[in-house]
Amino acid sequence: MERREFITLLGGIAAGLPIHPCVAQASRPPHIGFLSGLDQSAAADFLNALRDGLAARGYLEPGTLKMEERFANYKPDRIPSLVQELEQQHVDIIVTHAAATLPVATGLHRVPVVYELSADPASLGLAADLAHPLHNATGISLMSVEMNGKRLELLHEIAPQITRVAVIANPLHSGMQLERADFEAKGKQLGIAVSFFSTQNRAELDPALSRLTLESPQALVAFSDAFIVDNKNYIINFAMSRHLPVISGWAVMAENGALCTYGPRLVESYRRTAYFVDRILKGSTPAELPIERPTVFELVVNLNSAKTLGIAVPSTVLVRADRIIE
Numbered sequence: 001m002e003r004r005e006f007i008t009l010l011g012g013i014a015a016g017l018p019i020h021p022c023v024a025q026a027s028r029p030p031h032i033g034f035l036s037g038l039d040q041s042a043a044a045d046f047l048n049a050l051r052d053g054l055a056a057r058g059y060l061e062p063g064t065l066k067m068e069e070r071f072a073n074y075k076p077d078r079i080p081s082l083v084q085e086l087e088q089q090h091v092d093i094i095v096t097h098a099a100a101t102l103p104v105a106t107g108l109h110r111v112p113v114v115y116e117l118s119a120d121p122a123s124l125g126l127a128a129d130l131a132h133p134l135h136n137a138t139g140i141s142l143m144s145v146e147m148n149g150k151r152l153e154l155l156h157e158i159a160p161q162i163t164r165v166a167v168i169a170n171p172l173h174s175g176m177q178l179e180r181a182d183f184e185a186k187g188k189q190l191g192i193a194v195s196f197f198s199t200q201n202r203a204e205l206d207p208a209l210s211r212l213t214l215e216s217p218q219a220l221v222a223f224s225d226a227f228i229v230d231n232k233n234y235i236i237n238f239a240m241s242r243h244l245p246v247i248s249g250w251a252v253m254a255e256n257g258a259l260c261t262y263g264p265r266l267v268e269s270y271r272r273t274a275y276f277v278d279r280i281l282k283g284s285t286p287a288e289l290p291i292e293r294p295t296v297f298e299l300v301v302n303l304n305s306a307k308t309l310g311i312a313v314p315s316t317v318l319v320r321a322d323r324i325i326e
Contacts, residue, residue, distance in 0.1 A: 033091035053274025113137035120175030138286035149186030166217035224249035254300040264294030298322040
């Protein structure tokens with residue numbers, strides 16, 4: 001037993017406090033719960049990335065790792081009962097994905113939580129700031145406010161004739177107002193008029209898109225969050241039918257017809273969650289592990305969509321692309 005763990009054990013016994021589960025159950029392999037708000041197929045790449053990251057740190061099933069997987073299948077009301085199931089399995093840590101993060105990370109559960117989420121943790125109440133996580137939870141925030149301005153610069157480079165842009169964004173997405181301010185500032189700098197259309201659910205999406213057409217935009221920008229991704233095909237098909245290029249943050253949008261995306265490589269970020277799992281298993285608490293932001297980004301260009309739209313993507317963009325869809 002490590003000296004730190006031994007001291008923690010003695011202190012816990014002396015104070016009559018719960019012993020860190022990873023110390024109390026050191027005789028068995030670490031037991032990790034994975035909880036996604038999506039279904040199994042949609043979450044597969046992220047679960048595999050977590051397993052890859054854990055394997056790189058020496059945690060391999062079945063000998064040195066046990067995984068419990070739960071999927072809410074797009075039904076958020078199932079998440080509390082799935083958390084209970086994982087706790088009943090005595091997992092050491094719960095790793096959350098997609099819509100599962102907020103209800104789990106703010107639930108004051110005994111089990112430490114590691115997350116990857118698209119929003120701003122401080123605005124959600126998950127942290128005082130990135131250096132000070134709260135609620136026995138820490139992980140990775142995909143939100144980089146300045147990335148939205150960089151996407152507008154990219155659109156300007158691809159199609160400098162565009163001077164009017166519409167933005168679809170979820171007002172419930174924590175930090176969206178920060179993203180909006182940065183985007184509008186960049187639009188003013190580039191001489192691009194920006195119109196925002198907030199929509200937080202499918203019932204509001206159709207009216208927002210109808211209002212959007214009245215502004216006669218030349219392109220559509222979709223701020224990245226789970227709602228936008230869940231409705232990606234509807235939004236992209238709408239835009240393409242009106243000859244509007246779409247630009248967004250996550251590669252899945254380009255894979256489904258957006259002109260291009262620039263943002264964090266989600267699978268790579270999810271692989272990084274294994275770092276937090278490893279540290280907690282070795283005795284750290286979530287409060288000791290600052291929330292991180294992505295360090296690996298990717299530019300994906302969909303040339304099929306570019307051809308359909310009659311847009312010639314400059315070679316200066318293509319040579320920087322991490323992936324080109326043809």
